[in-house]
Amino acid sequence: MRRWIEALFALLLGRLFRRRTAGAQTAGGSGDGSGDGSGDGRIVPAGSPERRAENWVLALLALAVLFAAGFVVSYAEFSPERLPNELLGICIGGALLSITAALTVVARRLVVTEEIEEEYPQEHPKQQSEVAQLVHESGSRFTRKRLLLGAAGATAGALGVAALTPAVSFGPLWDTGPLDESPWRRGRRLVSVDDVPFKASDIYEETFYTAFPEGADKEFIASPLVVVRLDPSAIHLPAGRADWAPDGIVAYSKICTHAGCAIALYRKPTFPVVEPKPMLVCPCHYSTFDPATGATVVYGPAGRPLPQLPLMIDDLGYLRAAGNYSARVGPSWWNVRSDPTFVNKPT
């Protein structure tokens, strides 16, 4: 295979060089040679032949063929794991760029580059008024034009609405109930991504855990929690949440209230001089929440705290939900701040 390609290449080069020396003699003083096309009945002005340029085009097209063949050969020769993407790219890119070069030679040396003049299109005042006239005259038998046009418009509108109606089956229409669904309820255990139940003793300070409701769909937006343990003396939760953080363990919805990304960063250990407290951070737009104060926004574009889930520790030491979220989960919308009435998410 390789020897064949080498032989072909050598043959081609040989021919090219012979032609070039021959061409140099015959095509001397070629130049543009653009005669004025108008004199001799021609449309495109004449020019003298350019054998050398033709040779270049032939050589470049041959190169394109070689590259294209190279693509097929490398596709066939390699197994999927060993086939270098670079080789394929160079083959097909090389073929296309060889064609580009050939066409460039054609454009610059082989076709006559004329400059032609053309009138810009004009307006047509006469036809404009004729069109208006014929429309006016066509409607001259109608006496109640506005009413009829209005009726036609209403018909088009009604038909359009009817045609779009089936698209309403995409999802619930004007029912925001699904946004109130939560898989959490009092007593539900917190489990890890591998369904291992969390014990309070599994939660260490200075680190960050993702927890889910036991047995629920983990991809549901209201499922994931961030769980961190803080020094109980540092916790200052809003009023009415005094018993929501047993042993200093707090849990918040993991979905950012700004645009719905996951709160995936925990700033701990901290840089005591300027960032003295541990913080929960969303990597999408850097909304930053203070887990010690009910995940209030301390920085970034989020407009609401993260909803908090009250926790309790059962007799065996397992972490369980002690109720439902303090607010609706996820990015803000019209009704996100009204009192949540959570619907149990069927699992």
Place this chain on the structure above:
Amino acid sequence: MSDPILEPVRFIDERTASAPLLKKALRYAFPDHWSFLLGEVALYCFILLILTGIYLTFFFDPSTAHTVYHGPYTELDGRTMSAAYKSVLDISFTYKAGLLIRQTHHWAADMFLAAIVIHLLRVFFTGAFRKPRELTWIVGLTLLFVSLLEGYLGYSLVDDLLSGMGLAIGYGVGLSIPIIGGPLMLLLFGAPFPGTPSFWPRMYIAHVLLIPLLLATLIGIHLALVAARHHTQFKESPRHTEKRLIGVPMFPGQAPRSLALMFGTWGVLFLMGGLFQINPIWQWGPFEPYLATNGAQPDWYLGWLIGALRLMPSFDVTVSHFTLIPNPFWGGALFPLVVIGILMAYPWLERKLTGDYRFHNLADRPRDAPNRTAFGVAFVFWVFAIFGFGAADRILVLWNIGYNTQLYIFRVGIWAFPAILFVLVRKLCRELQAAERIERAQHEAESEAEQEHAVLAGGAPPAPG
């Protein structure tokens, strides 16, 4: 003897009576200036996107059904993931040349939008949008914004971690539309994010059929409008006038150049697809709503939106217990709407302000219209500075400039710098104009003096020129 060209032409003309049109099309004049090729680059990117996209549809599976990966990429062996993500892993590792096509498709999308934006800047700064070409401008802008949506859907379909984060943000921005955002997003997604399983095939059919069809139609209209009014041209000589266009004919002059540009664009994109990695989705891993990664950046053409989302101060506009305007609305929805609105209205705004209602076939040089150029530079800077803030987290890592420091610099800078730039650029344009006037006056005085000298010397005045 039959003429091999004449025969088919006759065949066609006898059946369609199109020979006059064909003759006219072949001799359509293209102005000979490189900047008129930018739109063509965009067109050729679009064609390549269609071609590579067709190939990808043979192997892509638009399904969120769970599947366990066992394939050549051992790092993800045994991971549960969506069928969509698995099929893109297979395109990248299992099917030969799949990675090349996928990467070329992605690079072509990035270059498509880049070519459109640069083409738009050329059209803006040369005043080529003026009467009689406002419709071409409007259609072109629509193309740009539909293409943004198309690109966004394209990388969202893959269902890797980055694409899922992008989709989550899109959902969040959708929810932030005042009053109707919540029900609208639920209707569209079918359920709270990440939506019902049928959302994926719907997104897919939009990406591979509905939006490409819309884009192709808009491109057709755009080109038909260009051809109907012909290209603008620069006043390169006294022969270039508002009435007469000087150019290279479509055939034979322009055709090989244009084809060379097409193959060149494709060649470069395939080389990029082969040599330069883009969006290595296997490194991001599959998306889950509870996962996110730091340092995430969208494709370049959405950078302005992430910048705007990050730059907004923290507040939701509330009316009693109702949330009228959630925060993402400003950066994610209002900002692009303002940008598109200003651009769409610009030809009419300029006409109102300048009182210039004439036809324009001659393109301005930027200095010829100091107010437009100054406004354009300020406006572009405004958008691209907000874009730049989208990379603030990367700037922090690269040059250790605090994120906070950058935030305050940008919050002031995006307003202050455009204002300063407007004044400076306008002054620069006017000075360039003045310098030209002085040069012309000098030139005229010199040739006058020469003529006088010749008359005094008793000879005939020299021919001008």
